[in-house]
Amino acid sequence: MSPPSLDKFASAVLADTGEHDLITETGSAGYGLGGKVPNLVAQPKTHEAVARVLARASEAGLAVVPWGGGTSRRGGYPPARYDVALSTVRLSGLVEFLREDLTAVVGAGMTVSSLDSLTVPEGQTAGLDPPHPDRATVGGTIIADRSGPMRVRFGRARDRVMRMRVALADGSTHTYGALVVKNVTGYDMNRLLAGSWGTLAVVTELAFRLYKNPERVEARAVGFPSAAAAFGAARKLTRMPLSPMWVEVVDAGRIAALRGGSAGMALPGPWCLAAAYGDFREGLMEQLGRAEDLFGKEGGAELHRFHPEEAARLARALADSPGGEFNDSNALEFQTSGRLDQLPRFAAAAASAARAGGGYRLASAAHAASGVFRCWLSPASENVSPLAAWEAFREGCRAGADRKNGRAVHVRLSAAPASLRDETDVFGEDALDSPVIELMRRLKAEYDPQGTLSPGRFVARI
Amino acid sequence: MGHSELIEKLISAVGEDYVHSAHEAMRTYDHDALMIYKGEPGAVVLPSSTEDVSRVMRICHEADVPVIARGAGTCLSGGATPAPGGVLLVTTRMNRIIEVDYENLLARVQPGVINIHLSDETRPNGFHYAPDPSSQMACTIGGNAAENSGGAHCLKYGMTTNHIMAMTVVLSSGEVVQLGADGEEVPGFDLRGFFVGSEGTFALTTEITVRLVPNPEGVRTMLTTFSDMGDACRTVSDIIAAGAVPAAMELMDRYTVEAIEKVMKAGYPQDAAAVLLIELDGLVPSMRSLEAIVREISEKNGCTSFRLAENEKERDALWMGRKKAFGAFGAIAPAYYCLDGTVPRSKLAEVLAEFDEIGKRFGFIITNVFHAGDGSLHPNVLFDDRVPGETVRAVACGSEILRACIRAGGVLSGEHGIGIEKMNEMVEQFDEPTLKMMERMRDAIEPTGLLNPGKIFPGENVLFPIVESGAISARATGMSK
Numbered sequence: 001m002s003p004p005s006l007d008k009f010a011s012a013v014l015a016d017t018g019e020h021d022l023i024t025e026t027g028s029a030g031y032g033l034g035g036k037v038p039n040l041v042a043q044p045k046t047h048e049a050v051a052r053v054l055a056r057a058s059e060a061g062l063a064v065v066p067w068g069g070g071t072s073r074r075g076g077y078p079p080a081r082y083d084v085a086l087s088t089v090r091l092s093g094l095v096e097f098l099r100e101d102l103t104a105v106v107g108a109g110m111t112v113s114s115l116d117s118l119t120v121p122e123g124q125t126a127g128l129d130p131p132h133p134d135r136a137t138v139g140g141t142i143i144a145d146r147s148g149p150m151r152v153r154f155g156r157a158r159d160r161v162m163r164m165r166v167a168l169a170d171g172s173t174h175t176y177g178a179l180v181v182k183n184v185t186g187y188d189m190n191r192l193l194a195g196s197w198g199t200l201a202v203v204t205e206l207a208f209r210l211y212k213n214p215e216r217v218e219a220r221a222v223g224f225p226s227a228a229a230a231f232g233a234a235r236k237l238t239r240m241p242l243s244p245m246w247v248e249v250v251d252a253g254r255i256a257a258l259r260g261g262s263a264g265m266a267l268p269g270p271w272c273l274a275a276a277y278g279d280f281r282e283g284l285m286e287q288l289g290r291a292e293d294l295f296g297k298e299g300g301a302e303l304h305r306f307h308p309e310e311a312a313r314l315a316r317a318l319a320d321s322p323g324g325e326f327n328d329s330n331a332l333e334f335q336t337s338g339r340l341d342q343l344p345r346f347a348a349a350a351a352s353a354a355r356a357g358g359g360y361r362l363a364s365a366a367h368a369a370s371g372v373f374r375c376w377l378s379p380a381s382e383n384v385s386p387l388a389a390w391e392a393f394r395e396g397c398r399a400g401a402d403r404k405n406g407r408a409v410h411v412r413l414s415a416a417p418a419s420l421r422d423e424t425d426v427f428g429e430d431a432l433d434s435p436v437i438e439l440m441r442r443l444k445a446e447y448d449p450q451g452t453l454s455p456g457r458f459v460a461r462i
Numbered sequence: 463m464g465h466s467e468l469i470e471k472l473i474s475a476v477g478e479d480y481v482h483s484a485h486e487a488m489r490t491y492d493h494d495a496l497m498i499y500k501g502e503p504g505a506v507v508l509p510s511s512t513e514d515v516s517r518v519m520r521i522c523h524e525a526d527v528p529v530i531a532r533g534a535g536t537c538l539s540g541g542a543t544p545a546p547g548g549v550l551l552v553t554t555r556m557n558r559i560i561e562v563d564y565e566n567l568l569a570r571v572q573p574g575v576i577n578i579h580l581s582d583e584t585r586p587n588g589f590h591y592a593p594d595p596s597s598q599m600a601c602t603i604g605g606n607a608a609e610n611s612g613g614a615h616c617l618k619y620g621m622t623t624n625h626i627m628a629m630t631v632v633l634s635s636g637e638v639v640q641l642g643a644d645g646e647e648v649p650g651f652d653l654r655g656f657f658v659g660s661e662g663t664f665a666l667t668t669e670i671t672v673r674l675v676p677n678p679e680g681v682r683t684m685l686t687t688f689s690d691m692g693d694a695c696r697t698v699s700d701i702i703a704a705g706a707v708p709a710a711m712e713l714m715d716r717y718t719v720e721a722i723e724k725v726m727k728a729g730y731p732q733d734a735a736a737v738l739l740i741e742l743d744g745l746v747p748s749m750r751s752l753e754a755i756v757r758e759i760s761e762k763n764g765c766t767s768f769r770l771a772e773n774e775k776e777r778d779a780l781w782m783g784r785k786k787a788f789g790a791f792g793a794i795a796p797a798y799y800c801l802d803g804t805v806p807r808s809k810l811a812e813v814l815a816e817f818d819e820i821g822k823r824f825g826f827i828i829t830n831v832f833h834a835g836d837g838s839l840h841p842n843v844l845f846d847d848r849v850p851g852e853t854v855r856a857v858a859c860g861s862e863i864l865r866a867c868i869r870a871g872g873v874l875s876g877e878h879g880i881g882i883e884k885m886n887e888m889v890e891q892f893d894e895p896t897l898k899m900m901e902r903m904r905d906a907i908e909p910t911g912l913l914n915p916g917k918i919f920p921g922e923n924v925l926f927p928i929v930e931s932g933a934i935s936a937r938a939t940g941m942s943k
Contacts, residue, residue, distance in 0.1 A: 098806070098808070100699055100703065100807070100808045101699075101806045101807055101808050102702065102703070103806070123705070145652075147646075151646070155620065155624055156646065158652065158655070159620070159624060173895070174893075174895060174896040175892075175896060176896065178871065178872060178873045179806050179871050180804045180805060180806055180836075180871075180873055180876065181836045181837065182612055182616065182621065182804050182837070182876040182877060183804060183873045183875070183876060184609065184612075184621075184659050184876065184877055184878070184879050184880075185874045185875045185880060185884075185888075185891055186880060186891070186892065186897070187656065187659070187900045187903060187904070188610070188623070188655060188656055188658065188659050189896075189899075189900065189903075191623075191652045191656055192651055192652065192655070192656045192903070194652065194655075195652050200651075212702070212703065212704065212705030212707075213705070214705060215705065235565065235566075238567065239564075239567065239589075239676060241588075241676040241677060241678055241744075242745070243744070279748060280705075280706075280748065280751040280752070281751070282747055282748060282750060282751045283744065283747065283748030283751060283752075285747075286745050286747040287745065287748075335647060336645065337643075337645030337646045337647040338645040339563070339565075339566040339568065339644045339645070340566045340567070341565050341566055342644075342645075370646055371566075371644070371645050371646060372645070372646055372647060407643070407644055408640065408643055409643075409645065410643060410645060410647060410649050412647065412649065427649035427650065428649050429650060431649075432650065433639040433640055435633060435635075435637045435639050436639050436640070436641065436650070436653060437650070439633075439639075439653060439906075439907055440650050440651050440653070442906040442907070443903060443907070446899070446902045446903065446906050447899075458650070459649045459650040460650075462650075
């Protein structure tokens, strides 16, 4: 039985939109977050309908969580309240593809794979590479700021957004940015919204800056005996005047998962440095040649060469999560970032986390030219302690780091059982200055004073 | 707090030598590179550290006096024009490169470091700071952060915001906070990204960590000419669509070429309707294929000439004309007003034709010299500021130009910022709820209203009336961009 406020909400939305199938109770169990299941699921088809849903939810005092592909469901805090899941599944169409201007305008609910399938035949790409691209929506990728290996080439996911249409909790709608690549007209609202985890507004439409795909992309991979050697070589590679598509360092656990996974990719180990370059043929051969020279000088072994098709497969596999046992409901995912020379410390912290947790199997990967480190822990025994693993990772990453001068190391619990997420600082916000958190609270209060949108889900349980 | 008490407190905060308040001294600082609006500060303070800035901010907060940050004063939108009677915080002394970390490709600098000084320091070691506003010989990295400045090489390397990792800022409460970090992933809303380009209205920046990039190994510069501006614009689009992203693509129209050739012999053909300067960079062996692509596309679009700089000297010669373009306008008019509307690349030819029409309607020549690769225009209204009323008419003409950019799907500003200059046109760009939300964001972050008031948003209190006679961007012969 739905409480009266839910009924009132549903009938108000129906009266506003005339759409009988917009609100449903069916299948709401599939939208659970941290053990909380919404009563209703809203699936609006238009920007205007999203605004109506939000306005009516705010009136009824209901909490709404925007929902894309559900790929962040094991991250963030479980919402404090959760009445309605607002799915963008029906906002998934192409609005405009301006090939000449390298611009695509799409509904926020379009999946990353669908966007690729529109642009790639035209030789263009938005360069988005979150995990699970066939489920992850472009809206979710931007709102959770999921940037993968290609960030070294194209920048963060948020850098690709030219224009954004959003609906606010009170039902008003805004458009930020324009279809231009250079824009300093007013505040950079796109950047504020990107990475806001659905706590400020619901994004309904996105315009992406596209890039021309390189004529040819190839990858190379070599094995190193230690993390220090692999990361050291990656640092040298980064300092060369080359322009990689991605530079990744993966450990033996990740190599094993890649070999055993659906991609069936074989990489040299125990620590593998892999890098891809994209260019016109002449330039590509030169870049690859120089990368190979460096690998040799640095003592890299077992050089593997990946020609275009294999390189693309490898890129997809590296951008994805390891899957398999690391997909287990008790598995953990941690992330941190820092200076390039801190990466070996992060790798050591991951190893000590696996031990301190009482027996986890470990896989780790780093965007080695961007200083971003991720690791996945899968329980290898009954008696694991996720909290001990997380704390060991956090302390290990931060050991010796100077919080002054912007040197704080931010450590995030990217995916974990809700019980662990409920008892720690999931986003690593304990390393932020407290006035910064206060600023965030004030911005949230302006956008969503009633706490309608994803209450409690983001940093400091905003 | 009275004025003399304020001055005393400021002196106690930063030292007697670094506080000025004499009327004559104040006049030096009453405008930035947008000379049409002026505001005489009540005091000029030159802090040397974050602590100084925090102390000054606390004093001004207590005294309820506006605070305006100023780097080198090269802003073209009035961002550094002081609110009358306010305290102008000049970052000249905060010019230290605190640390260069070559291992991690980071540099930590004070905000008063002149843009090119950082690259001068790091280039011999193989790295540089990529954002290069045309004023990079003078402008400061703090000012660049406030305005999210662009430059010719942003086409390939991105804007200032893409190169700032972290900032130390002083809030209007005087609190010092860190935004961003050495690492890319920072929890919460992207306040670093949100503060960059906030034009001094959110906080005062006192330290900035920027990324360095490896110097390109090879650079090739070429000059192509066209008898039709549309052909030149198509060439620009085609080059980008081919995937050959040059480091820079600068387009100059007929009037600009005429002016340049009048004051210096850059060797540009005088009969060309458009001159396109293209710079490629990358590995030396990559240059050949890129060059071939650019040449082929230029020829396909009917270029009338294609010249490749064979050496450093020739390269400098090709760039010289572009760099001196703004100064050269003096050969054809006493003053100019430089705007920076930006449009989708495919609309370039269309809006340029419209600018011409607008110019004719006002009786002004409008020259164009701009970053064509990212649709970032610089239309210049040429006028005679000695004639009463002409300055006001030039501003009105500029406003028409900006409206044309918006109609073409573009924006008011690609790299100069809104400041005072374009605040009245903000209502053309944004609907009321969107614009109001931006104001609410400012008020949430900076509740006192003391930081750089009277900018960005059209308001009832006009702090900066137009100066009836006087150059706008600059005396035409006076400065180059």
